[in-house]
Amino acid sequence: MSANADIARLFHEMADALELLGENAFRVNALRKVARVAEDATADLAAVARTDPKAVEAIEGIGASSARKIVEFAGSGAMREHAELLAKLPPGLMQVLRVPGLGPRTVKLLWEQGGVTDLATLKTKLASGELAGLPRMGPKTLQNIAENLAFLETAGQRTRLGDALPVADALVAELSKLPGVKEVAFAGSLRRGRETIGDVDLLVATTKPSPVMHAFTSRPGVAKVLAHGETKSSVRLASGLQVDLRAVAPAAWGAALLYFTGSKEHNVLLRERAQRKGLRLNEYGLFKDDGKPEPPQDRGLTPVAAATEAKVYEALGLPWIPPELREGHDECGGTPAPLIELSDIRRELHCHTTASDGACTIEEMAEEAKRRGFDAIAITDHSRSSAQANGLSVERLREHIAAIRAAARRVSGIHILAGSEVDILADGRLDYPDEVLAELDWVVASPHTALKQEPAAATKRLLAAIEHPLVHVIGHPSGRMLGGRPGLEPDWAALFKAAARSGVAMEINANPHRLDLRDQLVRAALAAGCHIAIDTDAHGLDNFDLLRFGVLTGRRGGLTAEGCVNAWPWKRFEAWRHSRGR
């Protein structure tokens, strides 16, 4: 198990503890940054710390002090300073920070003056009314804390991209019909295509924000209005999803969209860059910095740039940066190659039919692929070990291959490949003998079981599939489920190196429950020289729509059409496909 998640958690906890203790905010931020770096890292930081401690400190955002802590963790599985900090607080106090609206200052107050030590005491003391005498604890604040505490107890965690995007699309369509609305878009982590999002951020351009705010907060489906101001409102939908709406003047659209798309870290990079150029950037525009503290837009200053994102970037000496790359990493470093687009995808290479656990026939799937302008579809039903998915025995597979070939003769205008999604068994063997695999046009090899096995075993297992000469692509390589199971945590660097050498593609499974490979692993795979496949794993016609989530994930990893086998011209794809098996 990669220790990165544990390292990130420890640093977050140290940051929380320091905040509750009233420590220096910049020190807190620095620790949080280390936590984010650990979350994003694809290499196992503990392993790096054991082999080359100096390499940890060389990572951007990790200084000498944090590197020492990571090295200590790699050796002992703990951090002394972390334990010391947490010992200064009641064990349950940090959970209180998770209540929306409660920040470190308030929690500190509730603890020191109200005797709150955890969520349970908070609840009882709210009910008994004994917090009422505390400073800044008026009836509305106490009411809000009680409601938010109840929400925390019932609500889940972050929302999957696949669940949030359709909601956002519908809200954008709804708002665009309101009078006086010139532009509408969703921003935030949703626009950046993150696999999960905390809330939906919407932006409208209008000269009359008031009626828009009113329409938004009073629309059906709003369970609670969290804030309702002149230019900014926030609601919680009945589904529990929080939606924020911000209104700006049309002339500031670009600056506002840039600002609300984030990420926060990207915004900081841009602001620092602006400062170095004697400029000042906020959501109203990029202004000349005249040193006066009052906001430039309040003094009638004309911005250097504001109308479009591209103009703001240009004035900062940058090319327009796609939202998917705005994570505060190295995106401001140069001109990135154009990222893959949905329209670049020419074929679906992983789908299921009624032969295993799909809902449609071979012909229905092929016709749908054709309707969507694809040049090919690979039919890849489950192999025999996937009994729960009605996997095909060798005999049924041979009948299925014949059925696929027959369908290919009936349906014109699209290539139909006879494939299989073959289980990679726990020991790395594939689920069909080689002579059977050799009868197929296309082999997706995927792990479905034993997804909790140790990293060393997982590495050996996936390596065996990657080095198998008849395999074209490794399907959903980790087997993770978002919000479900973490999946395998093999030595990704070793796998990508092997895949690049053997020519096997690594899949981005576009199903929003999977998005596997995830964004940062796509980046690492590309850096190693791997080909990437983006497949929907469609089990029915609607599932073809999932492709956008796979493309977003690829873009977050820096994927171009050149790097994606689904986007290659047919001849190149065929040459590569036939190169396997030799």
Add this chain to the structure above:
DNA sequence: GCCGTTTTCGGCCCGACTGTTTTCAGTCG
């Protein structure tokens, strides 16, 4: 605690909204 094409010290992004206050602290993104 981190960082440096001004700096190894002295900075570290910026504004809206709420609730409780009579001018602002705290939270959020």
